Amino acid sequence: MSAVTRQAPQAAPPGPAGPGRRPRRVAAKIVWLVITALVVAAVWSVDIKWSELADFPANLWKYLTLMFGPPDLGKLPEAFSATILSVQMAWLGTVIGIIVSFPLSFLAARGVAPAAVRWPMRGLFALIRAVPEVVIAVLILSVTGLTAFTGALALAVGSIGTLGKWGYESFESIDSGPLEATASVGGSPVAQMRWGVWPQAQPEVFAFWLYRFEINVRASAILGLIGAGGIGKMLTDNVQYRIWDGVGMLLIVVIVVTMAIDQLSGMVRHRIIDGTWKLPLLGRRSPTPEAKDTMVVSDND
């Protein structure tokens, strides 16, 4: 047992031979404690009549049968055109939101713009997210009137808040390798963004765009209240008057349409990421777990 080989593999400091003490991780414990305390306090203090939950299942069943047993097929055309109008509003809102938020989110990303630009941008995104959709809609309404266009614009403004945030988060979470490569060939900041950052963030950003479109279809419901039309209007009309089979019909149409959109967008996303078309509801992961990407973006130090 020569001393040479004894230490050889361990050029490391001659620390204790044992496994050391199990670390306490105090900070993590405190965080958990605080969270638990918060939840307990909220449950304990909130004004809830738990007894109401007793007939929840029976009631739920009752309303489900009212809605779907059977849905009012006569409302199909109305439900369909309302959903289409909502989809149009959501699409337009998303497109405008993307056009505005995309450059702004670059300006909000670390490593792109100086802090003096970055923080105001992030503040703007947070501010937009803090303003309720209805308030945004009422502001826009005084400009464009009681139209579906107002609805689309309200969705566009709302989208800027979330898309902006998601945008700079994904720009910041890319692998630095290609960015380093574009820097090392002498590329300007714009060139580094275009070729070092964007190709990597692209799939994630596309995913967020599509997801926001999906959210906008649903959010358009609230805008129906202010006269923008679409599913929101039909929804409130039917819910207010307890026409549950009408609600059921609308729900079926909304679900079918959004699921179709979801499948299409999943397909597009798959195309961007893997280079092949595939429906997300089907399909298993490819059997090679050693993903090709690991070669490309193997970490550097």
Added chain:
Amino acid sequence: MTQPDIRFDHVGVTYPNGFSGLRDITVDIPAGQMIGVVGLSGAGKSTFVRSINGLVPITDGDITVGDKSLRDLSGRRLRELRSGVGMVFQGFNLVGRATVLSNVLMGRLYHTSVWRTLLGAWKKDDVNLALDALARVEILPKAYARASDLSGGQQQRVGIARTLAQRPQIILADEPVASLDPPTSHVVMRDLQKINAELGITVITNLHFLDLARRYSDRLIGLRSGEIVFDGTPADADDAAFESIYGRSLTADDVLDAPGHAAGAHLGPAS
């Protein structure tokens, strides 16, 4: 058209966390040399080559490339310097989702206008240059494939082509053959050697493997803990040099039944 010399003058690199990556390095690299940099993992090889194009900022001393001092070079002037220094990365640093050609064209970014960059509307000349570079490393047929669809060796060659398309005066290669199989390693190393010989470009290569470094370099630099512990021709790199670089002699390691594994007496196969 003279190639620039590289001069390290008492260079030190201290990382923001206080760790010294390089200490008091003074070394002269005349234009046109083929240099192998060897050392243990963590010795500072990457830090050494990355400091030459300013990817790692130096904190002490100075590096001069040609007549330019790297100290406080920034913005457009730094980019200009970088455009003359090509870098081949260990992890390839390709944009997997872009085509091979786009990746190689990234080498031309310094010479491309902003709007062409944005639209990806490369100049015809640059495209030809990129295609030539691909031809040189013999993967021209893959020009329009997605970079991520290539094998490791092929990806490494795309990295080299990107550097060639840059038309650099200096090539820095950070472990260009790690995780390639031996024949492919040799191909890549010979490519670099040929570029050095034919075009007179200075090539500085980090290598884990002393044997590769010995075979393909004019000059070896051995690093350990951020300091130069060896500097000489491959012929000089004997066992003593090995020991100074790797901290122990190869021979002791080669002993089949090294003693000293005390623990684990009851580690047998489960019944």
Added chain:
Amino acid sequence: MTQPDIRFDHVGVTYPNGFSGLRDITVDIPAGQMIGVVGLSGAGKSTFVRSINGLVPITDGDITVGDKSLRDLSGRRLRELRSGVGMVFQGFNLVGRATVLSNVLMGRLYHTSVWRTLLGAWKKDDVNLALDALARVEILPKAYARASDLSGGQQQRVGIARTLAQRPQIILADEPVASLDPPTSHVVMRDLQKINAELGITVITNLHFLDLARRYSDRLIGLRSGEIVFDGTPADADDAAFESIYGRSLTADDVLDAPGHAAGAHLGPAS
């Protein structure tokens, strides 16, 4: 306590996309051997070792491990087999965010109840076993460090410790030394060799480097395009063997200035 033999009987592996990873492999691996599997990238080395524990399903022929046939083994019975076959992965496959100890304890999963797994409440015995395994590969002091904080060589040893904690009868190692520096590579290979020698565990190791394979194996298996092109002792592995495995002779590669680099005439440094 006998170790199981491994028997390949006209084994073929066809991947779902129709690609043949292995073709008609028939080979016998008696218990206790130390085997090196070599071949070019894409030759089928990984497919070969991964088929032994069913990570890659075989499509033709049969593999028997001891008296168990792998054909159609699934669910609990497959897991039982796997618990006796340890695997060391090229990419380490550690959970970077978990502690080293947790990673090693993953080797005990088969013997741990569902609720213990869920809560991470490992049995005292298993923890001791894991600590012993860490001691054996000499990184016991790192037991409570995050796996991602370790150097490459250390991570690889955690992978080996995980396998040891499993108390397997067979160890499969898929390129355990790729991207490690030479001294560390030797340490890892000697560890495996010692485990084989001391505990009588069959060790099958994929290696890119013929020299390492030669030095540390009792027997070499050379693969090419999914077929066995060499099977013999390291001493038999001469230049002819090299040529059959790698498709060309080493000597030709060693020629410094290989001919045939026509392209790139105008690829010179800028200005």
Added chain:
Amino acid sequence: MSTAAKSAPPAKPPTRWKTAAVLIVIAGITVWSAFGVHVDFAAIVDNWNNASATIASLLQPDYWFIPGTGQAVLETVQMAVIATAVSAAISLPVAFLASRSTNPNNSLLAAVRFIMNIVRSVPDLLYAAVLVSVVGTGAISGIFALILFDFGIIVKLVSEAIDGLDVGPQEAALSAGGSWFKADRVAMLPQVMPSFTSQVLYTFELNIRASTVIGLVGAGGLGMLIDRVRTFYRYHDLSLIILEILVIVVVIEFASSLLRKRLAR
């Protein structure tokens, strides 16, 4: 490299027309939508300053209103905390069932994804409205509605994050003889924690903001207060409420980036 002659560059693959086709389809949908909603940019040009007076008063919060909002803020935060906690707890396992990487059972995977799609398709407003009918008004239906929104969102985002994880460790756990459940627990859960945490914080933010929808159905909290002040044009008060939401949003954003930095290293 051998004597292989310099091969001609391959023909450029005809991807241009595909890109063009996609762009045309997108433009087409946009135009169709523009007609559907009767886009009228002229109105924006003509009337853009109509909103300025309202915006001006929205820029001046009435800080004296702070005590008036205390109860509502408390209610909103209570509902958000409970809903976030409950939905985090139920969506984590479901996210594992909804990811291709962690659920080997194809038909179960398809079923879970199908149901989650439905859960996500239902407009928030409808959840709120139906729940009010089923459970009655008050915090409880608000909490239920929030849980339903969050559930869909967390499962979607987290299962996508799981899809993108390194499956190497999971493979190691499987090859040590662990079942899928055990392998997912030991090898995948720790990896997905950072993105799970950040999604949970994101839904917490959403829950605070969703109070408008919740308020519409009378479930209390800031939403009802917003409704009250805005229908009486108390824009300085409205401004204060928005400011309060902004403060909460920013605090959450900070916590989130802090946690992400700590967890993701």
Added chain:
Amino acid sequence: ASLTLTGCGARETSDASATGASSKVCTGSSDKSAKDPKKLTLALVPSGDAKKLVQTVKPLEKALTKRLGIPVHGVITQDYQAAVEAIGAGQAQIGMLPSLQMSQACDKYGAVPSLQTVRNGKTSYAAQFFTNKPKKYCDDTPKKGPNGLMYCNGTASGNGPAGLDSLTKMKGAKVSLLQAASPAGYIFPVAAMKKAGLDVKKDIDTVQVTANDASVLAVYKGDAEVGTSYWDAREVVKPDTPDVGKKVVVFALTKEVPNDGVSITSKLSPSWQQKISKAMLDYSTTKAGVKALTAIYQITGLKKADPKALKQTQDTAKSIGLG
């Protein structure tokens, strides 16, 4: 609103309602330099089934288009604030609004409170409380009113106030209320409850609805025990649910609420404001007009608005801390 852009804060002058209108009665303004409009938008906030409103508003659109010589287009919004903002910004020129919103539109944007509706010969109406538990709330046995619906506590006449003593029994009950901006669905009933010693926030369990007949239906379907609406919203529901008059019994009426009416934006010239007002008045005297208006809001006629009377709603709102 004060436009001194301090940027940091401004005190909400809540009891002066922005322009100090509590002392003065707002009569609106006009824009003499305004060009002639090319088309007009008529904003309606439904007090009943919005879908039916779409159909019934058609004759009104047509008649006004004919009389004014430019196209008039009706838009329905579920949201009072949206309607007022639209009129304020000139996005809608004519608004058929409840009394409170007429005063608000005048205070905030100078919209002229032009006409008020007449129903059953009155320019005011009572807000009603109704229940599906008559035994609990009625002191006498419910009787059929002239319209065939059940009333108790002397509410059949429709003249408020009546039966307000029984409000104290609502303690702890589920009560369907409209949004806070609704005079008959919220302001007057809540003011009455306050007088009877009930606090909306603590003493009852609110079921929020957004329309008067929805409130009736909520009680009819058992979602709430007591509901509030204008008198008598049950008639709207009756065609679809014939037994609503039996199951849902009115047991109390608030004091009289000023009727809703027509506001005209201040962004029109005085002559156009006149023209619109006259056209609507004219139309309401024709047979077809009466029929159409009745179909919309059970309106039997229109007359010049009395801004002072309208203001009562605002004052009542203030009495319960709103406005």
